[in-house]
Amino acid sequence: MNDPAPPSPFEQGGAPQTPASRLVSDQSPDDTVLPFAVEPLDVRGRVVRLGVSIDRILAQHNYPPPVARLVGEAVTLTVLLGSALKIEGRFQLQTRSDGAVDMLVVDFDAPDRLRAFARFNQKKLATAAGAELLGKGHLAFTVDSGAEAARYQGIVALEGQGFEEAAHQYFQQSEQIPTRVRLAVAENMTGSGTHWRAGGLLVQFLPKSHERRGRIDLDPGDAPDGLRVEPPPEDEAWTEAKALAATIEDHELVDPTLSSERLLYRLFHEQGVKVFDSRAVRNSCRCSNERITGMLRGFTPQERKDMIGDNGKIGVTCEFCSTYREYDPADFD
Known part of the structure; x- marks a missing residue:
């Protein structure tokens, strides 16, 4: 038998009340x-x-x-x-x-x-x-x-x-x-x-x-060879x-x-x-000086030392927004 499906986070349920009938809008806002x-x-x-x-x-x-x-x-x-x-x-x-x-x-x-x-x-x-x-x-x-x-x-x-x-x-x-x-x-x-x-x-x-919805029963795993469960129409x-x-x-x-x-x-x-x-x-990216500073404080002193570049700074580039920031290693001592 078909058991009720658990709630899915991807299923759109009830929607707010729609306004009364009107003409189709040709305004085309992006994003x-x-x-x-x-x-x-x-x-x-x-x-x-x-x-x-x-x-x-x-x-x-x-x-x-x-x-x-x-x-x-x-x-x-x-x-x-x-x-x-x-x-x-x-x-x-x-x-x-x-x-x-x-x-x-x-x-x-x-x-x-x-x-x-x-x-x-x-x-x-x-x-x-x-x-x-x-x-x-x-x-x-x-x-x-x-x-x-x-x-x-x-x-x-x-x-x-x-x-x-x-x-x-x-x-x-x-x-x-x-x-x-x-x-x-x-x-x-x-x-x-x-x-x-x-x-x-x-x-x-x-x-x-x-x-x-025509939910398909899951394969029981021990069905006889050759048995095929046909999906509902x-x-x-x-x-x-x-x-x-x-x-x-x-x-x-x-x-x-x-x-x-x-x-x-x-x-x-x-x-x-x-x-x-x-x-x-x-x-919009979540990266910030506060987040990156907190991340750097989570490393050991030796790990931070290994991150120091030729200019004596620790450089960090956000993978998401490509923003580059520099930090003074002395701030973490």
Whole structure:
């Protein structure tokens, strides 16, 4: 039998009351998350549009274009998932793999702070393409809501797939919430030069009845050879929602002249779509002199001595924002 699923930190529950019906807004603010619901299809989701925030994150590191696009996708996915949390705390996406980009970390501090960095191998990057950027390893989603709450972590194996497919596999295997994700990253030419943009769409099937989600029974582990558990038939409402979400083009997700509301209207106007209050996000690092000083005090005198550079100072560069700071070793004696 299908047991009730435990609450998931990635499941968007009830939303605030929506205003009365009105015309679709063509205002297109960047760095926002717009929640929505398509009630006839029992669908909820979010649209993310990133402009200045993702451009600053990528500019801080001057990544090669393939790495920049991968970081942009990871940041967009992090905002899509992290913005659903109803708690104070931190949501983190992290990869470790044997690919050209062997580590990637994105932090989302509720309610709106965002930072990211990636580590890559220049030699591998020169010959890598597509799936080889991430390679094989794992993708972890971590929710840390503070000392008084249990830490949540979900992991999905990386086997050459991208972030979209990895997210689909995670929700299917771990959360068992029918979910579809679309991600897009692009460089836009403007009068002031080239700037990065990113956009994403998350759609989840959340009917009131858990049975309608079509949850798949777990393999008991001792089933007779040849026994195959067939998944239940897919709900027609979810089939329609998936088909509509699949029609979205990459350029629509990153088009600065196409508002999030207009995009949702294009997809779901026949069924009717409700939007709720949008939320802003921003690029902001947690590093500070106080944090770094505290970290340095945690090292032994010999370890600090080994950190001293030719100029007699201890130099520290933040991996996330690339800010460089210098400290006098005598301050720690």
